[in-house]
Amino acid sequence: xxxxxxxxxxxxxxxxxxxxxxxxxxxxxxxxxxxxxxxxxxxxxxxxxxxxxxxxxxxxxxxxxxxxxxxxxxxxxxxxxxxxxxxxxxxxxxxxxxxxxxxxxxxxxxxxxxxxxxxxxxxxxxxxxxxxxxxxxxxxxxxxxxxxxxxxxxxxxxxxxxxxxxxxxxxxxxxxxxxxxxxxxxxxxxxxxxxxxxxxxxxxxxxxxxxxxxxxxxxxxxxxxxxxxxxxxxxxxxxxxx
Amino acid sequence: xxxxxxxxxxxxxxxxxxxxxxxxxxxxxxxxxxxxxxxxxxxxxxxxxxxxxxxxxxxxxxxxxxxxxxxxxxxxxxxxxxxxxxxxxxxxxxxxxxxxxxxxxxxxxxxxxxxxxxxxxxxxxxxxxxxxxxxxxxxxxxxxxxxxxxxxxxxxxxxxxxxxxxxxxxxxxxxxxxxxxxxxxxxxxxxxxxxxxxxxxxxxxxxxxxx
Numbered sequence: 001x002x003x004x005x006x007x008x009x010x011x012x013x014x015x016x017x018x019x020x021x022x023x024x025x026x027x028x029x030x031x032x033x034x035x036x037x038x039x040x041x042x043x044x045x046x047x048x049x050x051x052x053x054x055x056x057x058x059x060x061x062x063x064x065x066x067x068x069x070x071x072x073x074x075x076x077x078x079x080x081x082x083x084x085x086x087x088x089x090x091x092x093x094x095x096x097x098x099x100x101x102x103x104x105x106x107x108x109x110x111x112x113x114x115x116x117x118x119x120x121x122x123x124x125x126x127x128x129x130x131x132x133x134x135x136x137x138x139x140x141x142x143x144x145x146x147x148x149x150x151x152x153x154x155x156x157x158x159x160x161x162x163x164x165x166x167x168x169x170x171x172x173x174x175x176x177x178x179x180x181x182x183x184x185x186x187x188x189x190x191x192x193x194x195x196x197x198x199x200x201x202x203x204x205x206x207x208x209x210x211x212x213x214x215x216x217x218x219x220x221x222x223x224x225x226x227x228x229x230x231x232x233x234x235x236x237x238x239x240x241x242x
Numbered sequence: 243x244x245x246x247x248x249x250x251x252x253x254x255x256x257x258x259x260x261x262x263x264x265x266x267x268x269x270x271x272x273x274x275x276x277x278x279x280x281x282x283x284x285x286x287x288x289x290x291x292x293x294x295x296x297x298x299x300x301x302x303x304x305x306x307x308x309x310x311x312x313x314x315x316x317x318x319x320x321x322x323x324x325x326x327x328x329x330x331x332x333x334x335x336x337x338x339x340x341x342x343x344x345x346x347x348x349x350x351x352x353x354x355x356x357x358x359x360x361x362x363x364x365x366x367x368x369x370x371x372x373x374x375x376x377x378x379x380x381x382x383x384x385x386x387x388x389x390x391x392x393x394x395x396x397x398x399x400x401x402x403x404x405x406x407x408x409x410x411x412x413x414x415x416x417x418x419x420x421x422x423x424x425x426x427x428x429x430x431x432x433x434x435x436x437x438x439x440x441x442x443x444x445x446x447x448x449x450x451x452x453x
Contacts, residue, residue, distance in 0.1 A: 084294045086296070086314075087442070089443075093443025181331070181333045206331070209412055212375075213340065216339060216374070221336065
């Protein structure tokens with residue numbers, strides 16, 4: 001797939017994610033996203049500030065049941081290394097030595113999890129925590145290439161899954177953090193009017209680097225895959241008027 | 243050498259951690275006169291140290307702190323988002339691709355190359371974790387340090403004058419800046435990679451035992 005087509009396909013899934021209104025839709029989206037990344041599995045696992053858990057994803061239900069029954073959470077190096085941290089990990093970076101951990105890994109591979117994995121930890125507000133994982137069966141070279149090519153989209157996908165899951169939390173106050181500030185609105189407005197980045201920076205009397213960060217921040221708040229989609233989305237949502 | 247340590251792993255490096263918080267007290271409280279909290283042991287900590295940040299620390303051969311900086315993801319609580327919005331035109335910068343870098347501190351005994359080594363370690367973080375920018379808060383003296391090592395940030399906004407000037411700036415990963423830092427720090431790519439791998443594990447090059 002050409003880069004541009006791929007970006008468009010990714011954005012279609014993000015649009016659907018933005019529209020999702022219940023956990024069943026989130027489950028369906030985890031399957032769509034797995035197909036998009038062309039990996040064996042994709043899993044999103046959420047733990048609220050009060051310890052409630054929710055998951056969606058494509059693992060074999062027999063594996064999920066076994067994981068719970070064996071209480072693998074205690075020894076799973078992925079969970080151990082991601083909890084309270086915020087950098088994404090390739091499973092190869094983790095310590096798989098020790099008999100219990102090796103047995104766990106064999107069991108996982110037998111249940112079709114795959115020998116490769118990449119996990120993005122997400123820190124939400126007030127103690128909320130989530131991990132987003134893709135896993136696959138392939139050689140190291142192929143996996144390394146896959147991660148290099150898709151790391152950015154995997155990180156974005158992880159955070160958008162989490163933003164959506166947070167919306168489903170009961171008694172949740174509206175999220176002020178996703179509001180665009182006036183400066184971000186200005187930047188998106190001029191871009192929507194067809195100004196180049198240099199022209200927008202000039203008009204707003206800021207450097208192009210600063211503009212880049214304002215756009216990146218607005219893109220994140222809008223749940224968009226890239227700048228073009230962020231502009232389209234702010235128009236759709238009536239956040240900017242041109 | 244460089245160590246990458248989350249706050250909840252600092253207890254395993256007691257001497258290093260304590261000397262870091264003491265050097266922070268010397269820099270921010272004594273020298274710069276920032277209104278920061280220093281405890282009875284002479285250690286400076288703030289509310290962001292309680293959020294399990296990632297520290298990048300230069301450890302001296304005797305196990306003491308030589309310099310450090312602190313990272314937090316901008317999707318969570320940050321100093322720039324909670325205290326310095328007036329320096330970013332009111333924009334609360336948030337993105338999983340941007341991390342906040344604060345409390346850049348150098349020990350009084352630090353050799354000149356330590357600042358460059360720390361910035362180089364920062365570029366390892368960007369390369370290794372898919373981070374595209376660092377957003378940082380710094381003061382006038384640090385601005386000179388950054389300039390001297392060829393790692394000047396793009397300034398988003400400043401307030402105050404002279405030594406009391408505080409700015410929010412932005413660093414991006416560029417091969418050019420990286421080459422300069424390698425020269426200034428006197429460290430090799432290989433050594434930086436080794437320190438990174440020791441903290442985060444190996445990804446590329448290694449043949450998996452599983453496959």
